[in-house]
Amino acid sequence: MIFCLTFEIGIWDFLIIMSARHLSRSIVLQNLFAWDFNKEEQKDIKEIVSYNVLNFGQGLYKTDFIYDLTNGILNKIKDLDEIIKKAAPEWPIEQIAMIDRNVLRIGLYELLFSAEKEVPPKVAINEAIELAKTFGGDASGKFVNGVLGTVYKEVKKDDKV
Numbered sequence: 001m002i003f004c005l006t007f008e009i010g011i012w013d014f015l016i017i018m019s020a021r022h023l024s025r026s027i028v029l030q031n032l033f034a035w036d037f038n039k040e041e042q043k044d045i046k047e048i049v050s051y052n053v054l055n056f057g058q059g060l061y062k063t064d065f066i067y068d069l070t071n072g073i074l075n076k077i078k079d080l081d082e083i084i085k086k087a088a089p090e091w092p093i094e095q096i097a098m099i100d101r102n103v104l105r106i107g108l109y110e111l112l113f114s115a116e117k118e119v120p121p122k123v124a125i126n127e128a129i130e131l132a133k134t135f136g137g138d139a140s141g142k143f144v145n146g147v148l149g150t151v152y153k154e155v156k157k158d159d160k161v
Contacts, residue, residue, distance in 0.1 A: 022127065024065045025106060027052050029131055031070045032102040045074060073109045080105045083112070087150045088143075099136045100143055103128050107148045112155065121152055 027049075034048045049070055053063050060066075073080065081093050084104050093101065107128025110119045125148045132140035 020060055020062070021065065022130070023057065023060065024063075024069070025127055025131060026134075027056050027066050028069045028073070028106055029099070029102055029135060030056065031066070032073065032105060033098060035074070036098055036102060045070065069106070069109070072113060073105050076109060076113060077105065080108050083108055083151060084147065087147045087154075097137060097140070100132060100140050103132045103136065103140070103144050104147055106131065107144060108151060111148065111152060121156075125149070125152060 030052045031045065031049050034052070035043065035045055049067060053060070053066055057063060057066065084091075084096070084101070085093055088096070096104070107124055110124035110127070111121055114124065125145070128148055129141050129145050132144040136144075
């Protein structure tokens with residue numbers, strides 16, 4: 001009986017963590033979108049993140065993931081954009097919808113720069129696809145899947161993932 005109770009609590013904790021991570025990625029997407037949209041004004045990313053955590057992250061007991069992921073992406077944004085250009089050469093980066101562009105940045109960052117134990121490659125890809133389906137246009141999920149799938153195959157071929 002105790003084993004079952006522990007097992008159920010373990011599953012519940014796991015689901016809460018995964019749900020919190022999904023919400024956190026949604027907030028990261030909002031951060032990147034606001035930063036991208038206001039690029040000319042050079043809005044402070046700390047101000048954007050604080051605002052979004054306060055207004056959309058209620059109930060999250062840990063927000064480090066949001067700050068770390070947002071800052072990690074912005075620190076690697078040139079590298080990420082180069083990878084997008086190579087993986088989707090028929091789509092100039094400026095012509096990719098802002099939501100799709102930022103979803104790709106999240107997915108690529110987690111795929112290439114996060115520890116595999118923390119974010120397995122298939123989780124990174126699936127989470128990005130879900131963000132694209134939720135916040136993007138009709139074809140966003142397929143587009144994100146195609147670009148991330150291309151990068152994953154290439155990286156896997158090179159034994160980097």
